Amino acid sequence: MTVDRRRKRKQRTIAVLAAVTGVLAGAGTAVAAPADPLARFSQQELQWKSCDDPGLDPAGAQCADVTVPLNYAEPQGRTITMAISRIPATDPAQRRGIMMSNSGGPGGPGLDFMVEVGSGLTPQGRAAYDLIGMDPRGVGRSTPINCGWPRGFGLHSAGVDAGSFAESVAMQSELAARCATAYGDALQHYNTRNTARDMDVIRGLLGADRISYYGTSYGTYLGAVFMQMFPERSDRFVLDSSVDPHRYGAGMLRDMGPANEAALDLWADWAAGHDGEFRLGATRDQVRATLVKLIERAGRDPIKVGEYLLDDHWLPMVPYVGLDDPRKYELIATQIRQIADAAEGKTVQPGPELTTILALVTEALPRDSSAQMAIMCGDVGVPRDPSWYWGNIEAARASQPVFGAFSNNITPCAFWAPPAEAPTAVGNSSPALIVQSTGDTRTTYGAAQAMRQALSGSRMVTLQDVPIHAIFGRYPNTCVYGAINSYFDTGVLPEADYSCRVD
Incomplete structure (x- = not known):
């Protein structure tokens, strides 16, 4: 090959390399980091204002609205509003960040929840954290879901027989249909994963690198999901x-059945010890028999209590509401005595607590609990065949005569559109402090043990021999409160799991 030919080939090679380099450089410019699809949400400016709330305003809170996407997969689409509150840390010099929260439900409002949580914190904890309340998406002031249900609550008992169960199937199908008609495809975006994403948007807007968090009941699931996602x-x-x-x-829901029956035993023992006052029976078995007979009677002919008719779908809800706290035993006995009197044909004027329950479960309210079902049904799918539920109900009746037909009953989720996302797989080493009573009727002790196992870096503090649901700020216990405050104050988990006793 001549020198000229070699020179020409070298020149062509250099030209090709230069052209390729130019293309790559141009491509590099073209594929530079794309604009943040959430920029319009992460860069919004919050407008703080009075909360106009009797609990929040005296606590020195201010509120703001946060705009978030309905569907994070389509952030340029429809938006919704999240309502948040902020109670500032009491000492800016000691402030270390923000603490968020969730009060449970799902579907429980939380804008003012941090007032309650803050009351249990130490002065050191109050000095360290801005307390951030939040109504989750679809709830309270956060673009609320309200399907216009003919009654306020989405869960109820299947009743005493196949006819009552058929009524349940029809009722739950109707509730789901009302929500589908009112909200359509938007419903599938009201779920826990999106609420966790909302929390992260709020975190960024508040200038925090990380969040601390207190959650109770469903709020523990939301917290665990956030810990997996972020x-x-x-x-x-x-x-x-x-x-x-x-x-x-x-x-x-199925796990609630045995837990509530166990708590009912404790209440029945208490009521038997006060038979002279309430006349429900002198032994546990007699008290239980009185309640079961009332449920059967309500199934044949609804009982008129004040202006309300109470049937076998709703009567079990009366003790269910109260069994999450042993301090309500007298109240439950009073309510069951009133229902028994009404069944005997006496004119009864229910007290305010019973009136609240009866109104919630028997009539349309200005705002129903459809947000609860939207979140649960939007998170995980459930069996859709009514026969699956009926089989479980019948199998549970012998061991769960009061609550088996409730905890195993069909829900609106059986008629809901499938979730938009797969459920979050909870399982990592993120640290958390788990506190739990052994007799919890809503989220069982076994459930907390499962959460402890899933979060391998966590520790668990157990309150022994108390059927209480949600401890902190609600059921004073020096040992449990000390564990929670120590963790919030120092960030150091206990060396090992341990138990607490009633003060």
């Missing part, structure tokens, strides 16, 4: 009365 943004998390993350949904 582990690097999770700081000190306390999970009070935990959901089993593997049984969230239909399994969680």
Whole structure:
């Protein structure tokens, strides 16, 4: 090959390399980091204002509205509003960050929840954290879901026989249909994963690298989901009365049956000891028999209590509401005595607590609990065949005569559109403090043990021999409160799990 030919080939090679380099340089410019699809949300400016709330305003809180996408997969689409509150840390010099929260439900409002949580914190804890309340998406002031249900509540007992169960199937189908008609495809975006994403948007807007968190009941599931999705943004998390993350949904409801029957035994013992006052029976078995007969009677002919008619779908809800706290035993006995009197044809004027329950479960309210079903049904799918539920109900009746037909009953989720996303797999080493009572009727002790196992870096503090749901700020206990405050104050978990006793 001549020198000229070699020279020409070298020149062509250099030209090709230069052209390729130019293309790559141009491509590099073209594929530079794309604009943040959430920029319009992460860069919004919050407008703080009075909360106009009797609990928040005296606490020195201010409120703001946060705009978030309805569907994070389509951030340029429809938006919704999240309502948040902020109670500033009491000492800016000691401030270390923000603490968020969730009061449970799902579907429980939380804008003012941090007032209650803050009352249990130490002065050191109050000095360290801005307390951030939040109504989750679809709830309270956060673009609320309200399907216009003919009654306020989405869960009820299947009743005493196949005819009553058929009524349940029809009722739950109607509730789901009302929500589908009112909200259509938007419903599938009201779920826990999106609420966790909302929390991260709020975190960024508040200038925090990480969040600390207190959650109770369903709020423990939301907290655990956030810890899976955003582990690097999770700081000190306390999970009070935990959901089993593997049984969230239909399994969680089924687990309530045995736990409530056990709590009912304790109440029946108490009522038997006060038979002279309430006349429900002199032994546990007699008290239980009185309640079961009332449910059967309500199934044949609804009982008129004041202006309300109470049937076998709703009567079990009366003790269910009260059994989450042993301090309500006298109230439950009073309510059952009133229902028994009404069944005997006496004119009864229910007290305010019973009136609230009866109104919730028997009539349309200005705002129903459809947000609860939207979140649960949007999170996980459930069996859709009514026969699956009926088989479980019948199998549970012998051991769960009061609550088996409730905890195993069909829900609106059986008629809901499938979730938009797969459920979050909870299982990492993110640290958390889990506190739980052994007799919890809503989220069982076994559920907390499952959460403890799933979060391998966590520790668990057990309150022994108390059927209480949600401890902190609700059921004073020096040992449990000390564990929670120590963790929030120092960030150091106990060296090992341990138990507490009633003060």
